[in-house]
Amino acid sequence: MKIVVLVKQVPATESKLSLAAGGTDIDRAGLTFVVNPYDEFAVEEALQIKERLGTGEITVLSLRPHAAQKPEEALRTCLAMGADKAVLVSDAAFEGGDGFTTALVLAAAVRRLPYDLLLCGKQAVDDDGAAVGIQVAELLGIPHVAVVNKLELHPEARRAVAHRQIEGGIEVVEAPLPVLITCQKGLNEPRYPSLPGIMKAKQKPLEVWTRETIGLDAETVGAAGARLHTLRLEPPPPRSPGRIIQGDPPMAVKELVRLLHEEAKVL
Amino acid sequence: MSDPILVFCEQRDGRLKKVALEALGEASRLGAQSDRAVLAVVIGSDIAALAGELASHGASRVLIAEDAGLTYYSAETYTAILAEAAAHLQPVVILMGATAMGKDLAPKLAARLKTALAQDCVALRMETDGSLLATRPIYGGKLRAVVKAATPMMQVMTLRPNVFPALEAGPNHDVPVERLAIKADPTRPRAVVREVRAAAGGKVELTEAGIIVSGGRGLKGPENFKLVEELAAALDAAVGASRAVVDAGWKPHAYQVGLTGKTVSPLLYIACGISGAIQHQAGMSSARTIVAINSNPNAPIFKLATYGVVGDLFELVPLLTEEVKKLKAAR
Numbered sequence A: 001m002k003i004v005v006l007v008k009q010v011p012a013t014e015s016k017l018s019l020a021a022g023g024t025d026i027d028r029a030g031l032t033f034v035v036n037p038y039d040e041f042a043v044e045e046a047l048q049i050k051e052r053l054g055t056g057e058i059t060v061l062s063l064r065p066h067a068a069q070k071p072e073e074a075l076r077t078c079l080a081m082g083a084d085k086a087v088l089v090s091d092a093a094f095e096g097g098d099g100f101t102t103a104l105v106l107a108a109a110v111r112r113l114p115y116d117l118l119l120c121g122k123q124a125v126d127d128d129g130a131a132v133g134i135q136v137a138e139l140l141g142i143p144h145v146a147v148v149n150k151l152e153l154h155p156e157a158r159r160a161v162a163h164r165q166i167e168g169g170i171e172v173v174e175a176p177l178p179v180l181i182t183c184q185k186g187l188n189e190p191r192y193p194s195l196p197g198i199m200k201a202k203q204k205p206l207e208v209w210t211r212e213t214i215g216l217d218a219e220t221v222g223a224a225g226a227r228l229h230t231l232r233l234e235p236p237p238p239r240s241p242g243r244i245i246q247g248d249p250p251m252a253v254k255e256l257v258r259l260l261h262e263e264a265k266v267l
Numbered sequence B: 001m002s003d004p005i006l007v008f009c010e011q012r013d014g015r016l017k018k019v020a021l022e023a024l025g026e027a028s029r030l031g032a033q034s035d036r037a038v039l040a041v042v043i044g045s046d047i048a049a050l051a052g053e054l055a056s057h058g059a060s061r062v063l064i065a066e067d068a069g070l071t072y073y074s075a076e077t078y079t080a081i082l083a084e085a086a087a088h089l090q091p092v093v094i095l096m097g098a099t100a101m102g103k104d105l106a107p108k109l110a111a112r113l114k115t116a117l118a119q120d121c122v123a124l125r126m127e128t129d130g131s132l133l134a135t136r137p138i139y140g141g142k143l144r145a146v147v148k149a150a151t152p153m154m155q156v157m158t159l160r161p162n163v164f165p166a167l168e169a170g171p172n173h174d175v176p177v178e179r180l181a182i183k184a185d186p187t188r189p190r191a192v193v194r195e196v197r198a199a200a201g202g203k204v205e206l207t208e209a210g211i212i213v214s215g216g217r218g219l220k221g222p223e224n225f226k227l228v229e230e231l232a233a234a235l236d237a238a239v240g241a242s243r244a245v246v247d248a249g250w251k252p253h254a255y256q257v258g259l260t261g262k263t264v265s266p267l268l269y270i271a272c273g274i275s276g277a278i279q280h281q282a283g284m285s286s287a288r289t290i291v292a293i294n295s296n297p298n299a300p301i302f303k304l305a306t307y308g309v310v311g312d313l314f315e316l317v318p319l320l321t322e323e324v325k326k327l328k329a330a331r
């Protein structure tokens, strides 16, 4: 089973963010970057599949989202977890792209790799796009199942059965391989890289591919190809300052219910 | 008239999703400002009866793709139907709810149409050329992005539930109802829903709930979750949980609110024994009114809370349940 995992490097979720000059992007200086949490589920799932089948090859694939980021580090982390090889797609021409151009580049890169299964995260926790994986599948012409928290593979029959989380339940979806799965929490418990794993990762191949390697025209990618432009980033609207309700518990609760009823008008 | 606005109106089991009516409401407001028709598309089996409801909530025309084979959702089939309809109707924008279905369908459709996609929008503004300025939370709600399509044609946008008001149901009036031809492709769909299983647990779905009561590690153990559930029952609310509680196995992941759980924007969110970590806030900071009940006055949740009560939840939550019951009984 050949598995390709799409991995994005994102700012750690506890980061304090500020805007870069121009106001259309964050300032990346001084931030800590990590493997997108949902992509960890994808890597872990790939590892468990390979362990179960006793055979297979896992390639982790990442597109550099911004010149100031070093996704090599995220890819090394995945290699240390146990992935076999890594590909970083990186080119100045990719700067300023949107979800669609990201999917276009990743799909072009995936076409150069053998795969039976594509795994990615449900959503990148920076742009919260929840789109790239699904769009990669569409561009490759393969089916997808998104927001999956349980995955069964039947390699002989070349089929997958996935449980996908929906409102109030799950959809049980069956699809032929190759299929793209976007991974949701609950699928597994991602392992931490072990010390020997970290040592071994240093020897594993990490290739860097450019726009030319994957054969895309410059005007179709990056800012030139983006379908969606960011005009500005802004802080969320300020919440009106809250109020601590004083008094002994029965009084405080009475006052709370009165405020919810009369002031907030939500009861 | 300018190019129309297309709204994909999600239904499951013959019932329209609340957010489908919210999207229709927003489409009607945008349509009224810019002289555009609002076309509602509904896909499924046994759904013809929904046309009236769509018309009374703002649709100026209803398009129905109905077939016994469409009982379950299929990204492939729905994309084919909508792409075909879009090619024919040339909408300036395609709106749908940011639900499990909408968030799955919208990216595939946008990639098929090679157009712009903005997921989980919380505000829309239309410019004179039909461009939409869409505001969407990013970085787990720490920032918002104002985005705009490079070309204002068939922009695909999903709308966060509970944010856009639906229109009050108007008087019944007749609007044109048409059937969309469904071209059967024998090789598709390849991914097929075999079964839909209802989850055990809360009756009200978190992402759609008007009121949510959530419990955290402050509850001390799974057996005490009933305090939260009793308050939720009194309020007719959905039940949520922090990740600490889910990781401890007290509640399944479907209850989790936050960065790696669900994003909710109810009218009222009551956090009981939840510290309010940034990753929890990512899922609930757009709630209209937030109540925090926590024994630690320095808990970060109080920075977010509209109303906070500092104290022991084991005392406060049952009192609150009683007060709510009294209020409801008085009406």
Ligand SMILES: Cc1cc2nc3c(=O)[nH]c(=O)nc-3n(C[C@H](O)[C@H](O)[C@H](O)COP(=O)(O)OP(=O)(O)OC[C@H]3O[C@@H](n4cnc5c(N)ncnc54)[C@H](O)[C@@H]3O)c2cc1C
Binding pocket: A013, A037, B215, B216, B217, B218, B219, B241, B242, B243, B244, B245, B256, B257, B258, B259, B260, B261, B262, B272, B273, B274, B275, B276, B277, B278, B279, B280, B283, B293, B294, B295, B296, B299, B311, B312, B313, B314
């Ligand atoms: C990548 C990543 C993703 C994450 N995703 C999520 C997510 O989706 N959702 C999420 O919730 N978290 C998430 N977290 C975890 C988050 O950082 C917190 O650890 C978690 O939210 C804490 O849950 P809690 O508030 O229930 O527990 P705690 O932080 O332990 O808080 C318990 C609170 O209960 C209060 N308390 C204790 N006893 C009482 C009492 N008797 N009466 C009243 N109050 C009492 C305490 O004062 C305390 O504030 C994520 C973390 C990471 C790193």
Ligand SMILES: Nc1ncnc2c1ncn2[C@@H]1O[C@H](COP(=O)(O)O)[C@@H](O)[C@H]1O
Binding pocket: A006, A007, A008, A009, A036, A038, A039, A061, A062, A063, A064, A065, A099, A102, A106, A119, A120, A121, A122, A123, A124, A125, A127, A128, A129, A130, A131, A132, A133
């Ligand atoms: N730059 C990238 N490199 C590799 N994978 C990516 C990249 N961007 C997005 N993805 C994958 O697509 C998923 C969804 O991303 P998004 O649509 O941005 O929320 C992520 O969880 C990743 O698996």
